[in-house]
Amino acid sequence: MQAAPAALLDILKHPGIWRGDGYSQASQPVVDCGHLGLAGVLPGGGWPQAAVSEIIPSRAGCGELRLLLPALAKLTQAGKQVLLIAPPHIPYAPAWQAAGVDMRHLTWVATESEHDAQWAMEQALREPACAAVVGWFRQPLSDRNCRRLQLAAETGGGSGFVLREGRAEALSSPFALRLAVESVAGGVAVRVVKRRGSPDTRPVFLPHDAPRRTQSGYHHAVASAAPAQSAARRAASRHYAHAA
Amino acid sequence: MNEAAERLGVQIGQRRSTAQALAAGLRLARRQPTQEAALLGSLAAWAMQFTPTVCLDPPAGLLLEVEGSLAYFKGLPRLCRLVDEGLAEMQLSVRRAQAPTPLAASWFALTGLRPNTPAQWQPALQRLPLQRLPWPQEWREAMRTLGLRRLGELLALPRAGLGRRFGPQLSQLLDRAQGLQADPRTPFVPPDHFERSLELAWPCEQVEALGFVLKRLLGELAVFLLGRGLGVQQLELELAHEGQPASTLLLGFGRPTRSAEGMLAIGRERLARLALPAPVEAIRLKADILHRLDGEALDLFGHASSQADFSLLLARLSARLGQDAVRQLGCAPEHRPEKAWQVTPPGAKPPTLAFAERPSWLLAEPLPLAVRDDRPWYGEPLTLLDRADRIETGWWDGSSTARDYYRAEGPSGRRYWLFQQRSDFAWYLHGLYA
Numbered sequence: 001m002q003a004a005p006a007a008l009l010d011i012l013k014h015p016g017i018w019r020g021d022g023y024s025q026a027s028q029p030v031v032d033c034g035h036l037g038l039a040g041v042l043p044g045g046g047w048p049q050a051a052v053s054e055i056i057p058s059r060a061g062c063g064e065l066r067l068l069l070p071a072l073a074k075l076t077q078a079g080k081q082v083l084l085i086a087p088p089h090i091p092y093a094p095a096w097q098a099a100g101v102d103m104r105h106l107t108w109v110a111t112e113s114e115h116d117a118q119w120a121m122e123q124a125l126r127e128p129a130c131a132a133v134v135g136w137f138r139q140p141l142s143d144r145n146c147r148r149l150q151l152a153a154e155t156g157g158g159s160g161f162v163l164r165e166g167r168a169e170a171l172s173s174p175f176a177l178r179l180a181v182e183s184v185a186g187g188v189a190v191r192v193v194k195r196r197g198s199p200d201t202r203p204v205f206l207p208h209d210a211p212r213r214t215q216s217g218y219h220h221a222v223a224s225a226a227p228a229q230s231a232a233r234r235a236a237s238r239h240y241a242h243a244a
Numbered sequence: 245m246n247e248a249a250e251r252l253g254v255q256i257g258q259r260r261s262t263a264q265a266l267a268a269g270l271r272l273a274r275r276q277p278t279q280e281a282a283l284l285g286s287l288a289a290w291a292m293q294f295t296p297t298v299c300l301d302p303p304a305g306l307l308l309e310v311e312g313s314l315a316y317f318k319g320l321p322r323l324c325r326l327v328d329e330g331l332a333e334m335q336l337s338v339r340r341a342q343a344p345t346p347l348a349a350s351w352f353a354l355t356g357l358r359p360n361t362p363a364q365w366q367p368a369l370q371r372l373p374l375q376r377l378p379w380p381q382e383w384r385e386a387m388r389t390l391g392l393r394r395l396g397e398l399l400a401l402p403r404a405g406l407g408r409r410f411g412p413q414l415s416q417l418l419d420r421a422q423g424l425q426a427d428p429r430t431p432f433v434p435p436d437h438f439e440r441s442l443e444l445a446w447p448c449e450q451v452e453a454l455g456f457v458l459k460r461l462l463g464e465l466a467v468f469l470l471g472r473g474l475g476v477q478q479l480e481l482e483l484a485h486e487g488q489p490a491s492t493l494l495l496g497f498g499r500p501t502r503s504a505e506g507m508l509a510i511g512r513e514r515l516a517r518l519a520l521p522a523p524v525e526a527i528r529l530k531a532d533i534l535h536r537l538d539g540e541a542l543d544l545f546g547h548a549s550s551q552a553d554f555s556l557l558l559a560r561l562s563a564r565l566g567q568d569a570v571r572q573l574g575c576a577p578e579h580r581p582e583k584a585w586q587v588t589p590p591g592a593k594p595p596t597l598a599f600a601e602r603p604s605w606l607l608a609e610p611l612p613l614a615v616r617d618d619r620p621w622y623g624e625p626l627t628l629l630d631r632a633d634r635i636e637t638g639w640w641d642g643s644s645t646a647r648d649y650y651r652a653e654g655p656s657g658r659r660y661w662l663f664q665q666r667s668d669f670a671w672y673l674h675g676l677y678a
Contacts, residue, residue, distance in 0.1 A: 057678075059658070060605070060676070060678070061605050061658060061676030061677070061678040062656075062657075062658050062678070063658075063678060064678055065604040065605070065678035066678065069604065081554055087605075088605070089605035089606060089607055089608065089675075089676065090585065090605065090606040090607070090608055091573060091604070091605070091606075092581075092585060092602055092603060092604055092605060092606035092675060093573045093574055093575045093576075093584070093585035093586075093594070094575050094584050094585065094597070094599040094602040095599075095601075095602040095603055095604040096573070096604060097575055097596065097597075097599075098599065098601075098602065099604070103572065103573050103574050103575075103588075103594050104572070104592075104593060104594070106572065106573060107558065107570060107571070107572055108570075108571045108572070108573055109561055109565065109569060109570050109571075110565070110568075110569045110570075110571070111565055111569065112565075116564070116565055119564070120561055120564075120565065123557060123560060123561065124557060124561075127553060127554060127557045128553070129553050129554035129557070130554070130557070182657075183656050183657035183658040183659075184656075184657045185655070185657045186657065187657065188657070208659065208677075
């Protein structure tokens with residue numbers, strides 16, 4: 001009966017079985033999230049596929065992209081499509097590219113109304129070619145609309161992310177995975193508000209990157225010699241500053 | 245005439261009053277010969293997927309030379325099944341028959357008396373009733389007075405006498421039907437563009453109702469394209485109004501396609517956003533440029549087809565949200581931060597450039613910041629993290645920039661990208677390290 005423990009483990013992986021001593025071990029397909037600490041608290045160790053997850057930053061720009069960029073970079077590098085729907089600011093191409101995102105596979109969809117944004121997100125999630133769809137919403141989504149998005153993600157098989165600013169406790173939604181993101185001194189704190197399996201309220205700390213050292217390829221913005229420089233322009237752009 | 249009318253006893257050739265007495269709710273429609281000819285044409289284009297030799301047999305017949313295609317389609321029964329399935333999908337009811345000569349096949353189909361097995365076509369030909377063959381009235385009249393009822397009886401008569409009585413054409417027809425004489429036909433040459441218009445039964449004011457008409461037109465287009473292995477990337481839809489210039493809609497699909505569903509989804513989106521100046525009287529669908537679709541390589545996992553679906557998604561999104569709403573981004577060789585990014589055409593490879601550490605969000609407009617205790621303030625006092633990154637450029641094109649950029653952090657831990665204008669030392673927020 002040597003095979004028994006292995007067989008038992010296989011059985012325990014069934015999504016229908018819930019174990020009281022930890023989060024779900026179900027072998028749900030996931031996208032590697034790129035943060036070791038975070039992978040430890042996410043069910044399956046990554047962002048769930050064929051599902052919509054909710055990310056609640058306390059304020060826009062408090063670290064929500066730090067959370068997502070590694071996964072988005074991996075997906076675009078693999079040639080898969082990523083859509084950004086109604087982002088609050090301009091996704092700044094130089095930074096996204098530096099984070100490893102292949103810009104050819106990133107599409108920015110601007111919408112005029114919340115309704116359009118929801119429609120666009122649903123359409124994109126329904127499309128199997130979209131590996132990740134990230135949507136920003138200012139108003140709370142109704143339960144019905146949340147379920148529509150979830151259903152669309154199940155049809156298309158991609159990962160959906162709904163981002164809403166606010167206090168996680170004040171908002172509720174039927175999404176299976178909900179994370180609150182807050183900036184703290186020296187980094188970003190991520191707290192799992194809701195997940196499949198047992199709750200875990202200890203926040204995960206993602207430290208800020210150490211300031212990048214000046215690399216030999218460029219000194220700073222002025223000196224990065226990408227544009228063909230004329231003599232007059234070279235004279236105008238004297239070197240003043242250094243990235244520490 | 246539909247089945248319901250047939251069940252009530254309405255027959256072809258009846259007087260209008262008789263037919264209306266039999267079926268009280270009878271709706272009479274005028275025949276539209278041009279529409280019928282157009283339908284026959286698109287059906288011929290569709291049939292070209294089964295054989296390269298398709299001939300029109302006016303007014304309502306098509307001849308397909310299938311001998312050469314049998315091996316490819318793995319036999320006649322399977323080919324017939326494919327034809328029937330395709331026709332059922334288009335909701336067309338046809339009478340189909342096959343025979344070794346085109347005339348015999350045409351007569352079998354016309355009378356509906358086809359042989360039980362293809363081998364028995366000659367006895368079946370003998371049994372055909374003369375009165376139901378597409379011959380001139382005077383011939384049929386003369387045959388009736390001669391007491392001839394079946395084709396076999398006619399064939400048994402001496403040819404010389406027949407020729408004197410009916411002229412040489414009849415003798416030629418009989419020889420051709422039996423395969424004794426060659427029967428050359430002109431093969432159908434499909435048009436190199438698609439254009440179909442539909443007159444609406446009554447002026448239509450609702451855009452939703454136009455969707456149904458569009459569905460039908462696109463169905464015909466898909467059939468036309470399928471037969472020829474082609475696709476379209478752009479369609480022109482013209483809505484004709486009475487006493488007003490027609491409204492024109494251009495539907496673009498990102499990539500050549502022939503999926504009626506995909507085209508319809510985009511068409512519906514565009515129609516839903518259209519404000520009609522007047523009720524629509526007729527719709528015209530035009531596809532001028534056709535693209536070759538077959539022979540496009542698909543990789544092992546159908547990557548090309550998913551690419552096509554993705555372009556369709558983008559086309560659908562831009563149909564509803566506007567052409568400029570769906571963008572792809574890239575870096576631009578510029579030092580001024582607001583010009584260091586650009587919207588790139590889809591699929592283009594943007595230049596890979598090295599930049600110093602930049603924030604992932606850029607504010608569309610720099611936000612002026614207040615200063616408290618000599619420090620910039622944005623909801624919290626901001627501490628500068630490192631030395632200035634000076635950008636001083638652009639004096640030659642009118643948007644001269646002289647700024648010192650800093651990374652800053654507040655007590656909350658949020659990180660900002662600020663700059664100080666060098667001309668007046670005012671502080672601005674320009675980005676967020678999200």
